[in-house]
Amino acid sequence: MENNDNAKTNWETARQLIDVEAIMREAEVYLTAPTIQITDAISLHSPGNAHDYYSNGDYWWPNPDTKDGLPYIRRDGQSNPNNFNAHRESLRRMRTRTACLTSAFRLSGERRFGEKAIELLAAFFIDEATRMNPHLRYAQAIPGVCEGRGIGIIDTLHLIDAAAAVQVLQISGEFDQGVLQNVTGWFAAYLNWMNTHPQGIEERSEPNNHGVCWFVQAAAFARLTDDARMLAWCREQFKTRLLPEQMDLSGGFPRELARTKPYAYSLFTLDNFVTLAQLLSVPGDNLWTYELPDGRGIRQGMSFLLPYIENKSEWPYGPDIEYEDDWPVGMSFMLFAGLAYGSERLLHLWRTLDKNPRQAEVRRNMAIRQPLLWLL
Structure with missing residues (x-):
């Protein structure tokens, strides 16, 4: 976490770089929106119950060589639009509305925004009739192959x-702390599942963007739940x-560059490395400036990719x-790294690139939609 002086400075700077009016307009709409819950949709293929999250692997398609299409076959980089995505979409809608409402509360101080955010959180994580169970045993299942996978x-x-x-909402002290503690307890239970279940351990060990994203989640949930041991371990890892x-010596991510969408995966992976730096940097242990003996670090990753964000036509690794x-679009790493390094190049990209793209696949790869929440 940042020290108080830096956090205040970054908050004030970021506020000038964010469309506050758009946040407030969107939050006003969400005030009258219905709650969202995992139980709104059930897949006939899910082996779990109505409270168990279920999804299908993105790049898996019916087998053209079998009558029933089983087992599904993989087409890397090609998302199957007929997969069951209702739980994914519900989770992201809840996230988007909760984060926007909370940002509106932080910007305006108006309790009504925070109260609606609490209502959404309670329906998704606490209420017995509608809550999501804190595990992902059935995520990214592949019909005919498996009921769920660690990479889910x-x-x-x-x-x-x-x-x-x-x-x-907790720090503000203005809302029902019992509800917030129960939501925090959900995240603690989910973090424990991630770190102990075989699927969680499998994902934790992945040597590509999946492994990075496991640690991003672990660090974010550990910060919320005051799990100092997990935060220290994430920092060490x-x-x-x-x-x-x-990362290679150039600052690129070879495993992502070898994929069928090398540009998007490179952006996504750098975004998550930067999120780790934002989450885990503490006085005396600054991951923004940390480098391996050979120079690899966040700065090197930024130096590798920044020219191709500014001028994509120069990208030498083939099209997605x-x-x-x-x-590219306006991802949170441009703001966070721009603030951390005092980089006008990065802040210019943040100001000018689209931060609210319409393409669902692009939005799916933007985990942070309200960066003001991260500048505590």
């Missing part, structure tokens, strides 16, 4: 914004495993198989 844990990456909202394992024309 990436589906809850969007909950980091909800966790940040809960923390802001950033230095000893994630950077050495995933899908959504090639929809990138």
Whole structure:
């Protein structure tokens, strides 16, 4: 976490760089929106109950060589639009509304926004009739292959914004602390599942963007739940495993560059590395400036990708198989790193690129939608 002086300075600077009026307009709409819950949709293929999250793997399609389409086959980078995505969409809608309402409360001080955010959180995480169970055993299932996979844990990456909202509401001291404590307890239970269940351990060990996203979630949920041991371990893993394992000497991410969407995956991975720096940096242990002996670190990753964000036509690693024309967009790493490094280049990109894209696949890869919540 930042020290108080830096946090105040970054908050004031960021506020000048964010469309506050748009946040307030959107929050006004959400005040009258219905609650969102996992029980609104049930997949016939889910082995769980109405409270168990279920989704299908993105790049898996019916087998054209079998009558029933089973087992599904993989087409890397090509999302199947007919997969069951209702729980994913519900989770992201809840996140988007809760985070926006909480930002509006923080900007305006008006309790009505925070109270509506509390209502949404309670319906999704607490109420016995509608709550989501704190596990992802059935995430990114593949029909005919498996009921769920460890890599499905990436589906809850969007909950980091909800966790940040809960923390802001707690710190304010103006709302029902019992409800907020119960929501925090949900995140503690989910973090425990992530760190102990075989699927969670499998995802934690992934040597690509999935592994980074596990640690982003672990750090965000540990910050909310005051799990100092987990935060310290995430900080150590950033230095000893994630950077050495995933970044090359140029600052690129070779495993992502080898995919069928190298540009989008590179942006996504850098975004999550930066989120870790934002979450885990503390006085005396600053991940923004940390470097391996060979120079690898957040600065090197930024130096590698920044020229291709400014001028995508120079990208030398081939086009993405899908959504090639929809990138780049205004991702939170540009704001966070711009503030951390005092970089006008990055802040200019944040100001000028689209921060609210319409393409669903692009939005799916933007975990943080309300960066003001992260500047505590």
